[in-house]
Amino acid sequence: MRWVTYEAGDGPRTGLVDGDTVRGLAAGVTLLSLLGDGGERLAEAGAAVRRDPAEVRPLHGVRLLAPIPRPPSIRDGLCFLDHLRGCYRALGRTEDLHPAWSQTPAFYFGNPAAVVGPYDDVPIAPGSNWFDFELEIGAVVGRGGRDLHPDTAEQHIAGYMFFNDWTARDHQVRDMAQGIGMGKSKDNAITLGPALVTADELESYRRDGRLDIEVCAAVNGREVARGSLATADWSYGELLAFLSRGTELRPGDVIGSGTIPGGCLLEHVDTPDPAVFTGWLTPGDTVVLSAPALGETRQTVRPAEPVTPLRTGF
Structure with missing residues (x-):
């Protein structure tokens, strides 16, 4: 099943994509409210909306929102170590990765x-x-839990979608210098969507125990990266097991896979000084993430809002 949250003029609704149409549930039913019991409510809602939808609208006639517009929490992993190696190379760092990774x-x-x-x-x-x-690919927790086992943790995932954590790399340099993790560099926008594709629909992509979902990114029609979730150094089972260690994962929590190697502009910096790299996104650029399994996101970059200095020069 492919679940969406959409707007058609009378407030957000939850619906099931059926070909070129959206079969809507009753107003007020959210996708988040259908999670939490191992998938039974979601399956029942899918059967009901196929049989007797509250409304049916053409897909092109609605505005798709993020499937979970306000997740209870968002955690973004770094499961592809070659992405990190690529970032190191772009920044002129020659050291090996610390064993902690x-x-x-x-x-x-x-x-x-x-x-x-x-x-x-x-x-x-x-x-x-x-x-x-x-x-990136984002997983949505369907059934909560804590101290999950890496061999069974994927059973807690309701489905998958694209995850794009837009990043201000120059702000990230300052974040890293302050030494307490990501701050304003990751605070601007996170794209989720276009649909929550349920885990059962993606089982045909499983190879040797991993989901071999190939994804692609393009900027202004030029392909920047292509890769598969199956090449991750850390599986989703291992990631969820670690995230749940000593704490609770809740239905609707969104977990990012980390960046597919090559899947950001930083990895393509071709000058010793990133400030003179001409490839950073500028107003009017269009970024597309696509995959046969997950659909497509398509977004246009717009100018920044002006900055009010905190102090002179800052």
Whole structure:
């Protein structure tokens, strides 16, 4: 099943994509409210809306929002170590990765208030000149739990969608210098969508125990990256097991896979000084993430809002 949250003029609705149409549930029923019991409510809602929808609208006639517009929490992992190696190379760093990267998967907490839909315009982060996208897959927790086992943790995932944590790389340099993790560099926008594709629909993509979902990113029609979730150094089972260690994962929590290698502009910096790299996103650029399994996001970059200095020069 492919579940969407959409707007057609009378407030957000939840619906099931059926070919070129959306079969809507009753007003007030959210996708988040259908999660939490191992998928039974979601399956029942799917059968009911196929049989007797509250409304049927053409897909092209609605505005798709993020499937979970305000997740309870967002965590973004770093499961592809070749992405990190690519970033190191672009920044002129020659050292090997610290052993910690192979001991546990890294992650940061994202901002649920920053979530935007799959076709929404995205303004450049205020004050940024090195604006970037990231090609990732997001998993939505369907059944909560804590201290999950890596062999069974994927059973807690309701489905998957694109996850794009737009990044101000110049702000990230300052975040890293302050040493307490991601801050304003990741606070601007997170794209989720276009649909929550339920886990059962993607089982045909499973190879040797992993989902071999191939995804692609393009900027202004030029392909920037292509890769598969199956090549991750840390599986989703391992990531969820680590994230739930000593704490609770809740239905609707969104978990990012980390960036597919090559799936951001930083990895393509071709000059010793990133400030003179001509590839950073600028107003009017169009970023498309696509996959046969997940659909497509298509977004236009817009100018940043002006910055009010905190102090002179800052």
